[in-house]
Amino acid sequence: MKWLLVNPRPDEFSVMGKFEKVMVPFIPMGLAYLAACLEEAGAKVSVYDGFASPGRTLLETAVDYQPQVIGISCLTPTADALKVMVPALRKACPDAKIVLGNIHATLFARELLEQGLADYVVHGEAERTVQRLNAFLEGKGKLEEVQGLSCIRDGQVWTNPEAEPLQDLDSLPLPAWRHFDLDQYIAPPLFAFKKRLLPVLASRGCPYRCYFCAQNVMSPTLRRRDMVKVVDEIEKVHHETGVDLFWFCDAIFPLTQKDAEVFCREMTERGLHKKIQWITETRVDLVDRPLLRMLKQAGLSMVLFGLESGDREVLSRIKQGVTLEAGAKAVAAARAEGVTTLGLFMLGLPGETRQTMEKTIGFAQRIGLDFAKFNRAAPYPGSKFFDDVYAARDLPPWEMFSANYEPKDGEGIVYSPDGVSDEELVRLHKKAFFRFYVRPGLIARHLASGRISPWNMAKGGGLIIKNFLE
Template sequence: MLNNKKILLVHPLGYRSDAAGHDISRLANIMPPLGLASIAAYVERRGMSADIIDCYARPDSDRAICDYLKAERPAFLGLSCTTSSFLDGIRIAEMARSIVPGITTVFGGPHVSALKEELFPRFRGMDIAVIGEGEETMAQLMEKGLDDPASVKGIIYRPGGGAEGCFTGYPDQLLELDDLPFPAYEKLEGFPTSYMLPIFNYPKTPNTSCISSRGCPYSCSYCDRSVFRRSFRYNSASYLYEHLRYLRERFGVRHINFYDDQFTFNRKRVEEFARLMIDRPLGMTYNCAVRAEHIDPELLALMKRSGCWMMSLGIETGDPELLAQHRQNADLDHLARKIRMIKDAGMRTKGLLMIGLPGETEESIRRSMDYVFSLPIDDFNLAKFTPFPGSPIYDRIHELGEFNEDWEQMDCMNFLFVTKGMTRERLEELFQEFYRNHFKRPKVLWGYVAMLWRSPHSWQRFIGNMGSFLKFTRNTERYLEPEG
């Protein structure tokens, strides 16, 4: 007999577990599945039971999933999937059905929120998809069971168990974020030490991520906005402070990365939060992502005093004409001034860039190199442009170049899209050249040397995984060697 008040929430790995130990992106950054932890806390507050298995933190998790299903026999299996992990989620769902016949598989995350009903005829392993944010929808689904799924807003279900999916429509109102319980971090095995921010992106351990807002007020061509659509909401400063205090006192967390798209959009909120951190210190530092339009010297000085250690900014490209095609307020001079302003305030700066955008040329990539290398950027992340379902550019991407829509490889680590006038091989060569030139710069090298005392744990991780880094480098060099 199934337990109708219990759900197992799973975060799929997205690829073979035996490859996880050599995955550079995973070794460098293991982020807790905060969405699943929030759902778990929410349904438990409503009197139901939830557990989490994070396959990304524990790559060899099939046995754990099987053992849990046999012992607990939950009525629901919830899987939160990105595009690259969706097919692995389908595999896990089918495995669960073979162990617990009658279990209801519920999929959520950006991939299903973007593609909705069109997934259902192709993937019979899906019983239900949650569209948008999942806390209230999942709670209602568990409370009502499957007797009347049409009455639950925010889901796609199969009427009569057929092949087609039927969307019940979006909920009438969005959640008030301050009403949510803190995520159930305690249900993540080994938290917080089993999770780690990117190397050289933190001063202290243990550290973790936190989300204090949902959505984004901007509309860039490459961003998937399927889950939160055009909404933008945020926690109050007092809720945010109490959230950090909870993490400090319960788990000993000493550094936080705010995984918000726009942390400083509401200036008053950030000022109040910073003053709370100054007046009632928690012994914690933090990172955040900002846009140039929403910072100034006075705010930066206050945030520095409150413990802000590093700020990330989306640069995307250093070519002004290309940038103007893909985002709003494309003013690279203004952005450069704000990056220098952050550095002058005493915080580290990290640039977030993409290579291979539609319209990219070798000249635009070299302009990006010149632009980035002219700025006091301590660290940067260069992603390979990937047109995700739900992004504004996705619907017309085949008009703009060659796109191999291989979901399992859509993780910003592969050039699946090649814009007109470029080749995949040349993009890969320029990608490697961009990184090599960055690490050749004396100021950058000295900055990483300074991490010996500013972030000693990062150096320990780097040295401990040096074999994997060297293997990645050798494989890349072999890829770039001409044939024949």
């Protein structure tokens, strides 16, 4: 079969709001894995990333390629755009089957199928499911054998049993990066690198169940790769592409002390620590100075900490399981070891007030972070947060389910806590960036370190100031 895999970028709206001007595309690793698995199964594959295909539209690509199957990654903020996108694709490629996947499609398969927006929906981790679906479409198997699949059959939505999560992640072929123009994927300004960035995966799933998180819909169980094979992959990709900056897209990396030791030993013994830098995200209660020192010696350049809030009661309610003291200690340890830090925060969580959000902004300023990213809390489908908020409410348009959605005139946002207006939360969100970044001491620190060029600092700072003053 001839597949076109699509990471769509709807033209009708921007999910990043005004900050899109300083955003860069992240390469869709899921499609790279799917492409590799389909090719392993004998399919022919092309990939279209709407965020990194300048001068080329999806319809033009589809008309020229004439796929037999169009697989579309469906995330919540882009789900409404399918109502325009899919009819256009059906008109351009009338014989092609439409397959939807990713978290929104997994959760809302019935609705999408009943609306005629898909012929098939694959649930959860899709690598083996698409291989079985490809075999079925080629007449080599039965529909009932395609686990983790929904479709319309005899006028009704038919759902096969869910596929078991893949236990041996190392059995997957490596992501097929050859389908992407890697020059389009430059590290975002907050990562303080102006070079190509590729993701790498060392595990799937997360042992924690945070109130606001929906990622376990896709990977419900924790599975880890062999660290030697992870380093093998980094070495191979570096040799083949020249990319020397990698980002671990795991929920947490490293997950254990043993994983850290094996990974760091392999990186240093092969000399890769002198050629490659890497970025990771972890919990503040899983690091200390000795661990960070070892990771730094193996090439770690930046660590992202999910700090979330500067208020103790808010942290307790979201079941994060960490303390403010642990957060401050982890940031101090990273800074002492020369590791750049990026703190991730949310504003407007359930039960929040203006005062708790002010605490978060002050906490971010106080603990010595190099960078901070503030999101408005959004109740994403698949999270306990979503279930609580929309148990008895009508759903707003899906495009609003973005932490950076820019409200149109007279429009609200997807969620604000009781006692806080939408307008006040939007204002506090702008204020957080302004107060964190427009500080002489932080600006001087970045200029002295050379992490950000004066041009990028002026560009980003100008946008933050303009956004705050509007």
